[in-house]
Amino acid sequence: MQSSSEINQRIARISAHLNPHTIQMEGNSVLRRDNCRAKGGSAGFKVAILGAAGGIGQPLAMLMKMNPLVSVLHLYDVVNTPGVTSDISHMDTGAVVRGFLGKDSLEDALTGMDLVIIPAGVPRKPGMTRDDLFNINAGIVKTLCEGISKCCPRAIVNLISNPVNSTVPIAAEVFKKAGTYDPRRLLGVTMLDVVRANTFVAEVLGLDPREVDVPVVGGHAGVTILPLLSQVKPSCSFTPQEIEYLTTRIQNGGTEVVEAKAGAGSATLSMAYAAVKFADACLRGLRGDAGIVECAFVDSQVTELPFFASKVRLSRNGVEEIYPLGPLNEYERNGLEKAKKELAGSIDKGIAFVRK
Ligand SMILES: NC(=O)C1=CN([C@@H]2O[C@H](COP(=O)(O)OP(=O)(O)OC[C@H]3O[C@@H](n4cnc5c(N)ncnc54)[C@H](O)[C@@H]3O)[C@@H](O)[C@H]2O)C=CC1
Ligand SMILES: O=C([O-])CC(=O)C(=O)O
Numbered sequence: 351m352q353s354s355s356e357i358n359q360r361i362a363r364i365s366a367h368l369n370p371h372t373i374q375m376e377g378n379s380v381l382r383r384d385n386c387r388a389k390g391g392s393a394g395f396k397v398a399i400l401g402a403a404g405g406i407g408q409p410l411a412m413l414m415k416m417n418p419l420v421s422v423l424h425l426y427d428v429v430n431t432p433g434v435t436s437d438i439s440h441m442d443t444g445a446v447v448r449g450f451l452g453k454d455s456l457e458d459a460l461t462g463m464d465l466v467i468i469p470a471g472v473p474r475k476p477g478m479t480r481d482d483l484f485n486i487n488a489g490i491v492k493t494l495c496e497g498i499s500k501c502c503p504r505a506i507v508n509l510i511s512n513p514v515n516s517t518v519p520i521a522a523e524v525f526k527k528a529g530t531y532d533p534r535r536l537l538g539v540t541m542l543d544v545v546r547a548n549t550f551v552a553e554v555l556g557l558d559p560r561e562v563d564v565p566v567v568g569g570h571a572g573v574t575i576l577p578l579l580s581q582v583k584p585s586c587s588f589t590p591q592e593i594e595y596l597t598t599r600i601q602n603g604g605t606e607v608v609e610a611k612a613g614a615g616s617a618t619l620s621m622a623y624a625a626v627k628f629a630d631a632c633l634r635g636l637r638g639d640a641g642i643v644e645c646a647f648v649d650s651q652v653t654e655l656p657f658f659a660s661k662v663r664l665s666r667n668g669v670e671e672i673y674p675l676g677p678l679n680e681y682e683r684n685g686l687e688k689a690k691k692e693l694a695g696s697i698d699k700g701i702a703f704v705r706k
Pocket of ligand 2: 473474480512542603604605607608616617
């Protein structure tokens with residue numbers, strides 16, 4: 351039979367293992383993390399990831415832990431955050447990591463955040479459109495944005511959950527209802543379309559993808575994804591066959607991955623890479639760096655639609671300036687008409703979901 355001191359030591363060992371704020375020391379003595387000399391919260395930004403235990407969330411959390419601009423990283427999910435947090439917290443980079451599990455901890459996860467990144471929600475399976483995710487993801491995004499309104503209404507929000515063409519309007523409506531809407535601070539993440547476009551264009555042209563910059567405008571689903579190949583940098587020209595191939599491949603990049611994964615989800619690793627590239631741009635903007643320009647799906651007057659993806663300049667306030675589309679060729683003008691038609695329906699659906 352175990353003595354009471356053995357039992358107490360065992361309980362201490364288990365609770366140290368479960369509680370990320372407690373560190374198990376040699377000789378079974380237990381030191382509360384609060385009693386460590388580390389101060390935490392050094393200069394830098396506080397970032398929360400909602401959906402942090404998912405396919406995107408985990409590599410995204412790892413990459414954000416490596417970002418020197420991040421001082422505090424909050425990982426929130428409805429499952430598995432203790433394990434992901436424990437794992438990532440052992441990385442010897444600057445950010446202090448804290449985990450939050452379940453809806454009762456959402457407010458703690460969000461309080462004081464400068465940037466909130468949202469990859470929470472279900473991904474596609476083969477044969478589905480992004481809009482098929484609406485019924486589940488709309489409610490998830492609505493609840494999370496209600497939390498943001500309450501706990502960190504001035505945070506920049508990077509919304510990844512699909513269908514982005516509808517979830518961004520949902521978030522805007524939630525913030526409007528709460529009286530906290532600042533259109534400069536809500537950005538739908540379309541960076542993966544740019545990342546793919548850079549990669550595929552570089553392949554066709556025989557260039558290094560890091561030297562290629564393709565503006566992708568419109569939205570984030572099928573024909574709403576409109577690469578502006580006439581504006582590629584460095585300046586270049588394409589044959590009609592190359593334009594057709596590239597436009598179709600960029601518009602269907604997500605489906606290409608969904609089919610290759612054959613039921614095991616959609617893009618996660620390239621998306622985490624794209625999300626970190628975009629979040630880093632937002633943080634550099636918050637820091638006051640000049641000339642940070644990326645494509646994002648935002649509240650916009652570039653077209654007659656209330657939301658549209660195009661190049662935006664980021665600043666301490668989020669979106670400081672939205673650039674016009676620039677000169678389009680006939681192929682792109684036709685693409686724009688198709689994109690706007692589909693986008694209008696997706697935007698209306700998102701708005702109606704909150705107003706109903
Ligand atoms: N904007 C873009 O370019 C892209 C968007 N996506 C979208 O990102 C979303 C996530 O994709 P994956 O990470 O692959 O899915 P996943 O299923 O692997 O992970 C989603 C995570 O969200 C969590 N979650 C569910 N309900 C939640 C709630 N109420 N609060 C907090 N967390 C919650 C789940 O527990 C899970 O850990 C999907 O909607 C997907 O379509 C995916 C790729 C690209
Ligand atoms: O295709 C999907 O469902 C996920 C996504 O948005 C992408 O990979 O672009």
